[in-house]
Amino acid sequence: MTDTVAVIHNLIDASIAVKQELKKQASLLASIAERMTQALSAGRKILFFGNGGSAADSQHLAAEFVGRFLIERRPLPALALNVNTSCVTAIGNDYGYDLVFARQVEALGQKGDVAIGISTSGNSVSIIEGLRAARKLGIFTVGLTGKSGGKMKNEPEVCICVPSSETPRIQESHILIGHVLCGLVEEAMFGQTVATSCQLVA
Secondary structure, eight states: OHHHHHHHHHHHHHHHHHHHHHGGGHHHHHHHHHHHHHHHHTTOOEEEEESTHHHHHHHHHHHHHHSOSSSOOOOOOEEETTSOHHHHHHHHHHHOGGGTTHHHHHHHOOTTOEEEEEOSSSOOHHHHHHHHHHHHTTOEEEEEEOTTOGGGTTSSSEEEEOSOSOHHHHHHHHHHHHHHHHHHHHHHHHOOOGGGOOOOOO
């Protein structure tokens, strides 16, 4: 039991260490939150997309905007492009999986939206193609990835590279980043500070 407890302590410490390093990119996060706030205030939307665990993060974060995050407020438009299985599988079957997000971005995206592609490795072709399609439409693009940035590092206008090469640590930080963005957007749009609105809602 003692060894197991030590392992748990080490894993938690490792996660905390990565998040401490992530603070160095706080100004980038602030700039993303500002662009998201501008888009939503103008009646535009946020498009999230990812594969696997990143698909789950995309769905989670879209739900925080459409439902609520910390405060009671009007719903905000956000979509996770990986959740429509008929659409994903039809595009994958007819055009190839690399285009499952790009095709949806072309159909649903508008200039003034924000597109957030999430890839732990940074090498997911479907994410890269989705970001490229978004940029062609004049959509502000954001990438969330790991330490190296992978092949997608230079694709979005802003890329947050979590300072770790370990998939679990990267994914833990991606959801933290998403929650930070949710909180900052709510504060900017509805005037209630994140620090005073924390409560259990689920």
